[in-house]
Every structure is written in structure tokens, then in C-alpha cells.
Amino acid sequence: MSSKPVVEYVLFDMDGLMIDSEKIYTDVTNEILGKYGKEMTWDIKAGCMGKPEKEAALHLLSFFPDIPLTLESYLSQRNALQDLAWPTVPLLPGVEKLVLHLKKHNIPIAVATGSRRRNYEMKTGHLQVFDYFEGKVVCGDDPKEGMRGKPNPDVFLVTAKEMVGRDVGPAKGEMEEGVELTEVQKKERSRGLVLEDAIPGMQAGKRAGMAVVWVPDPNLLDVEYSGSERADQMLKSIEEFVPEEWGLPPYSLDS
Numbered sequence: 638m639s640s641k642p643v644v645e646y647v648l649f650d651m652d653g654l655m656i657d658s659e660k661i662y663t664d665v666t667n668e669i670l671g672k673y674g675k676e677m678t679w680d681i682k683a684g685c686m687g688k689p690e691k692e693a694a695l696h697l698l699s700f701f702p703d704i705p706l707t708l709e710s711y712l713s714q715r716n717a718l719q720d721l722a723w724p725t726v727p728l729l730p731g732v733e734k735l736v737l738h739l740k741k742h743n744i745p746i747a748v749a750t751g752s753r754r755r756n757y758e759m760k761t762g763h764l765q766v767f768d769y770f771e772g773k774v775v776c777g778d779d780p781k782e783g784m785r786g787k788p789n790p791d792v793f794l795v796t797a798k799e800m801v802g803r804d805v806g807p808a809k810g811e812m813e814e815g816v817e818l819t820e821v822q823k824k825e826r827s828r829g830l831v832l833e834d835a836i837p838g839m840q841a842g843k844r845a846g847m848a849v850v851w852v853p854d855p856n857l858l859d860v861e862y863s864g865s866e867r868a869d870q871m872l873k874s875i876e877e878f879v880p881e882e883w884g885l886p887p888y889s890l891d892s
Contacts, residue, residue: 645884651750652750653729657727658726669706682856687786689777747800748773750776754778781809794826805845829845
């Protein structure tokens with residue numbers, strides 16, 4: 638028998654986990670930096686992944702203080718180039734199979750992404766699988782007061798609370814002093830499973846008190862990061878995910 642926790646709901650990250658958008662982020666960023674003879678390496682990129690747009694951009698530019706590129710100019714150029722590519726971004730292997738399987742068995746699912754809402758819509762409008770979430774999506778710029786970006790746990794807690802209807806307790810800015818959870822709230826958190834590809838996202842899921850399956854790009858495996866969080870499971874692809882290991886219904890033989 639598996640020692641993994643039994644889960645009751647599943648929260649999906651989007652970029653790099655469900656869709657192959659990280660290549661677009663890298664190519665566009667390096668096209669801009671290339672004008673100055675610079676390049677975004679994987680150790681830099683790791684610190685950007687999963688963060689809100691402005692925070693990620695500031696992190697990136699902090700490594701290149703010698704180039705005359707303002708935050709506003711970088712974001713303007715980046716958004717224009719990315720907007721051309723988003724309507725063509727493909728799903729990653731195993732994603733559609735898993736989402737449809739969970740939906741078929743009435744397992745609550747939702748998307749928790751640091752992406753802006755406009756970008757979410759551009760990235761997913763041509764991908765029918767996102768219709769199965771029935772609008773249960775929280776984006777990084779949604780007007781939810783006090784919600785901080787990953788690696789803070791807020792986006793997963795807000796998603797569990799507002800989209801899945803779980804009593805997970807305080808969901809925004811909860812790292813402040815004085816926050817105490819009931820045993821019921823701790824239990825509700827532990828029943829959630831987060832699927833993530835980024836280091837900050839993996840950390841956010843663990844800080845939310847949930848189980849985490851981490852599906853990192855191989856380049857992230859050599860990246861050092863601060864914090865003691867470790868994923869409950871690491872996979873090379875969503876195709877390797879085995880639902881019954883987590884107490885979820887198994888795939889049928891004809892899946």
C-alpha cells in the first residue's frame with residue numbers, strides 16, 4: 638500500500654505544468670536580452686517561474702544592472718512578442734487525460750496560476766480541456782486583497798477556499814503573526830493535491846499544507862533554492878501520474 642496521503646481535490650498550476658509556455662517565456666526573454674549581448678540562464682529563470690509578472694521581471698532585470706532596459710520597456714516588448722505566440726501554445730503530455738479522468742469521477746479540480754487573467758485567456762482560449770474547469774481559476778492579478786505570489790501559499794489557499802469550497806482557514810497573507818488553524822482546517826488543507834513544475838510553486842503548495850507532485854524541467858534539478866520544502870513526489874511528466882497512489886480512482890484500461 639502507498640504511504641502517500643489520500644486526497645480529495647486537485648489544484649493545477651498552468652505554465653510549464655499544463656501548457657508548454659516556458660519555452661515561449663525563455664525564447665522571448667532571450668530575444669530581448671540578446672540585443673544587449675545577455676542571456677537568461679536557468680538559475681535566473683528558476684527564480685522567475687511561478688511569480689507574478691512584475692515581481693518576476695524585477696528578479697530577472699536585477700541580474701543585468703548594466704543594461705539600459707527599464708522594467709516598463711522590458712514588459713512592453715515581452716508582452717508584444719508573447720501575445721503573438723500564446724494562441725499557439727500546446728498542451729503538455731498527459732494533461733488532457735488526467736483532467737478528463739478527474740472530471741469524469743467528480744473529483745473537484747481548479748487552476749491556481751500566477752499568470753495574469755488576460756494572459757490566461759490568451760493561452761487557453763484554443764485549448765478545450767480548460768473548459769472542464771468551469772471557470773474555477775484563480776490568476777495572479779485577480780482582485781483579491783492581500784493575495785501574495787508564490788512561494789507564498791496564498792493562491793492555493795484562495796483557490797481551495799473560493800473555487801473548491803474547502804474550509805482551509807485564512808487564505809491571504811496568513812504568514813502574519815496570530816494566525817491559528819483549527820484541526821478541521823488543517824485536515825482540509827491536507828486533502829488537497831497540488832501539481833506544479835516550478836520551485837516557488839512547489840514551495841507554495843507545501844506551505845499551504847497540501848501534498849505536492851512536482852514535475853520540473855530537468856534543468857531545475859541542478860538549481861539551488863532556499864527553504865526546506867520538498868515535494869511529496871517528483872515526476873518527469875504528468876503521463877507518469879498514477880491516480881490510485883493518492884486514493885483517486887484509477888485510470889480505466891481503455892484510457
